[in-house]
Amino acid sequence: MTSVGRVLRGVWDFVVGDDWLVALGVAVAIAATALVATSTVPAWWVLPVAVVGLLADSLRRAARGSRR
Amino acid sequence: MSGAELGLAVSVFLACAVEAVEALTIVLAVGTTRSMSSALCGVGAAAAGLAALVGALGPALTSLPIDVLRVGVGGLLLVFGLQWLRKAILRAAGLRALHDEQAAFAHEAEAARAAGRAAGFDGYSFSVAFKGVLLEGLEVAFIVLTFGANQHRIGLAALAAAVAVALVVAAGFAIRAPLARVPENTMKFAVGVMLSSFGTFWGAEGAGASWPGNDAALLVIIPALVAISLALVALIRRASAPRASRPRPAVSGP
Numbered sequence: 001m002t003s004v005g006r007v008l009r010g011v012w013d014f015v016v017g018d019d020w021l022v023a024l025g026v027a028v029a030i031a032a033t034a035l036v037a038t039s040t041v042p043a044w045w046v047l048p049v050a051v052v053g054l055l056a057d058s059l060r061r062a063a064r065g066s067r068r
Numbered sequence: 069m070s071g072a073e074l075g076l077a078v079s080v081f082l083a084c085a086v087e088a089v090e091a092l093t094i095v096l097a098v099g100t101t102r103s104m105s106s107a108l109c110g111v112g113a114a115a116a117g118l119a120a121l122v123g124a125l126g127p128a129l130t131s132l133p134i135d136v137l138r139v140g141v142g143g144l145l146l147v148f149g150l151q152w153l154r155k156a157i158l159r160a161a162g163l164r165a166l167h168d169e170q171a172a173f174a175h176e177a178e179a180a181r182a183a184g185r186a187a188g189f190d191g192y193s194f195s196v197a198f199k200g201v202l203l204e205g206l207e208v209a210f211i212v213l214t215f216g217a218n219q220h221r222i223g224l225a226a227l228a229a230a231v232a233v234a235l236v237v238a239a240g241f242a243i244r245a246p247l248a249r250v251p252e253n254t255m256k257f258a259v260g261v262m263l264s265s266f267g268t269f270w271g272a273e274g275a276g277a278s279w280p281g282n283d284a285a286l287l288v289i290i291p292a293l294v295a296i297s298l299a300l301v302a303l304i305r306r307a308s309a310p311r312a313s314r315p316r317p318a319v320s321g322p
Contacts, residue, residue: 017151026146037276044277066163
């Protein structure tokens with residue numbers, strides 16, 4: 001792996017960590033919040049609901065993996 | 069000091085204290101085993117690098133438009149906070165080992181003894197201390213920058229970080245041993261909750277949502293996330309418990 005590759009890998013590990021689905025889910029949830037905010041429906045609830053769902057799902061996968 | 073500023077100071081203080089405890093273990097291990105002066109040179113070089121990073125990126129971040137800053141910082145804090153919270157929940161539930169400072173100290177000290185010894189300035193002590201402080205400090209610098217920039221209070225965030233480091237270093241050098249009795253996972257749990265809560269609040273605001281009660285919404289988000297996280301710890305513990313230890317259902321009939 002080149003030094004640039006190692007740096008990029010380090011940045012990825014630092015920011016995203018060991019569950020990239022959480023990072024993807026946060027990005028999608030923020031985009032969904034922005035979309036709902038353009039309508040007449042209140043948008044504040046989208047991100048908290050997504051956060052609880054993402055956390056629970058990530059823990060479920062981690063717990064299942066550790067029991068194998 | 070407003071509630072958001074207090075949240076900023078507490079989050080940065082706790083995150084910095086936890087990382088400082090881990091960095092202190094590494095520095096003490098190489099310092100007491102090999103050369104304390106060379107290890108302290110490594111600490112100074114890493115601290116200068118981290119201060120330069122915060123000093124260079126801080127003004128650049130605070131010059132961004134507030135909504136761009138909030139959505140970017142909110143998203144990053146949320147991703148980062150959920151990583152901390154996820155690991156803390158898994159540790160609290162017993163599915164991941166707790167960080168053991170005594171074991172980490174023994175491991176580093178053994179590696180330092182095995183590395184051989186050079187006369188004069190000890191490059192090994194310098195580089196191990198430098199890397200340890202830089203790697204542990206990067207997470208703190210990230211939190212100081214994101215939290216501080218969003219509230220335009222990078223000075224307050226840096227002050228909270230400095231106070232935490234000073235307290236940990238003073239305690240560590242007073243007893244000249246790793247701070248094994250610090251409740252690291254509880255502190256990481258608290259940091260994970262704070263980062264995720266503020267990340268949720270700012271991320272939604274930056275995306276155009278309006279919170280009921282404005283800043284007061286944080287007074288609901290933080291306790292709610294604590295309660296949900298504790299419930300998740302209990303659920304995972306229950307699901308992971310050996311089947312034999314679970315109560316048997318009552319059997320009726322012949």
